Amino acid sequence: xxxxxxxxxxxxxxxxxxxxxxxxxxxxxxxxxxxxxxxxxxxxxxxxxxxxxxxxxxxxxxxxxxxxxxxxxxxxxxxxxxxxxxxxxxxxxxxxxxxxxxxxxxxxxxxxxxxxxxxxxxxxxxxxxxxxxxxxxxxxxxxxxxxxxxxxxxxxxxxxxxxxxxxxxxxxxxxxxxxxxxxxxxxxxxxxxxxxxxxxxxxxxxxxxxxxxxxxxxxxxxxxxxxxxxxxxxxxxxxxxxxxxxxxxxxxxxxxxxxxxxxxxxxxxxxxxxxxxxxxxxxxxxxxxxxxxxxxxxxxxxxxxx
Numbered sequence: 001x002x003x004x005x006x007x008x009x010x011x012x013x014x015x016x017x018x019x020x021x022x023x024x025x026x027x028x029x030x031x032x033x034x035x036x037x038x039x040x041x042x043x044x045x046x047x048x049x050x051x052x053x054x055x056x057x058x059x060x061x062x063x064x065x066x067x068x069x070x071x072x073x074x075x076x077x078x079x080x081x082x083x084x085x086x087x088x089x090x091x092x093x094x095x096x097x098x099x100x101x102x103x104x105x106x107x108x109x110x111x112x113x114x115x116x117x118x119x120x121x122x123x124x125x126x127x128x129x130x131x132x133x134x135x136x137x138x139x140x141x142x143x144x145x146x147x148x149x150x151x152x153x154x155x156x157x158x159x160x161x162x163x164x165x166x167x168x169x170x171x172x173x174x175x176x177x178x179x180x181x182x183x184x185x186x187x188x189x190x191x192x193x194x195x196x197x198x199x200x201x202x203x204x205x206x207x208x209x210x211x212x213x214x215x216x217x218x219x220x221x222x223x224x225x226x227x228x229x230x231x232x233x234x235x236x237x238x239x240x241x242x243x244x245x246x247x248x249x250x251x252x253x254x255x256x257x258x259x260x261x262x263x264x265x266x267x268x269x270x271x272x273x274x275x276x277x278x279x280x281x282x283x284x285x286x287x288x289x290x291x292x293x294x295x296x297x298x299x300x301x302x303x304x305x306x
Contacts, residue, residue, distance in 0.1 A: 033274040036101055037266035043094035044263040050087035050142075051255065054080040065233060068248045071255055072154065073231045076146035088142035092135040098265055099131025099168065105272055106175065109183050116179060127171035130164050137161025146230030154230070162203045165258045169196035172265075183268055195261045202254035206247055215243035 054074035058064040063080075064073045075084025106124045110116030116124075140157025144150040173193050176184040208214060220239040234241040 029278045031276045031278075033276070036272050036274045037269040039094050039101065040098045040262050040265040040269065043091050043098055044259040046087040046091035046094065047138075047255070047259050050075065050084050050091065053087075054084045057083075063229075064231060065235075068245055068252070069231070070146075070248050071251060072141060072146045072158070075142075076229050076231050081145050085142045085145065088138055092138040092142065095135040095138065095262065096132060098262065099128050099134070101269060101272075101274065102131070102172070102265060103128040105183065105268060106179070108272075110179060113179070113181075120175070120179065123171065124175060127168055127175070130168045130171065133164040134161050134168060137164060148226045148228050148230065151226055151230060159207075162206070162254060162258075166196065166199050166203055169199060169258070169261055188264065188267055192261055192264060195257045195264075199254050199257045199261070202250040202257065206250045206254060209243055209247040209250070213240075213243050215246055216240055 051071055051074070055064070055069070055071070056074075057080040058069065058074040058077070059066045061077075061080075063077045072084075075081045075088075103124050106116060107121075137157045137160030140153055141161060142157075144153040144157060146154055169192065173189060173196060176182065176189045176192075217239050223240070232244065234244045238244075
């Protein structure tokens, strides 16, 4: 393994000699992973595989209409449901890692800054837990796939992922604008602001269409019972077709915009290292993960202070 990628440092390490007591032997081991940026990229990549590969298989097999199914429709029927569940679960894992590292970034980058004390520190912690809720929602969507028996929990997961995602995105934008020196350049934060604004509009429109049915003509018969596989197939000319298309269109916009925002966190993580420290149980330690900044990122932030 290349030294430029992963290095292992042994701090306080000593080889255990014959007859030597265990407590005097190995102390701790530190591994530094220099590619923390890959976690948000992997999260987005796994999500896009689940979205688009399953959509393609569903269209090819005739399970869904090409224009335009819900994202989850593509993962409602085997074999694409297996791909859908696998890659969304992987995406959820990488989301957890990403939001934790983002919080650790703030803790490390602003460790000596008075601006990151008190309420802003708690604000970052709250944002981190909202990020964890995103992963919970994604996992529910992945494991409780569309169907009559799982419809309730699938929708709970989707709502949790979507609303928590929008909340987390706004939290990151607020932190990036308020805290000085800036860890995120203004052009990138402006771009994220546009993305999350779009996501906010999309999630609002999505749930208005789902719950209020504003594009369904008056006098239309009540919605029939949920299909066994959970897939609603509407053809052009059906009274519910326009409302269905508006709902699915904004769901796709919301999911894509949010995943692009997650991938953008790779920019800040590019110059940060992830340090994993393994110690004995009787060793005193403050933290398991430690995110370290490089001097280049600090210098860029200092120049952006004004």
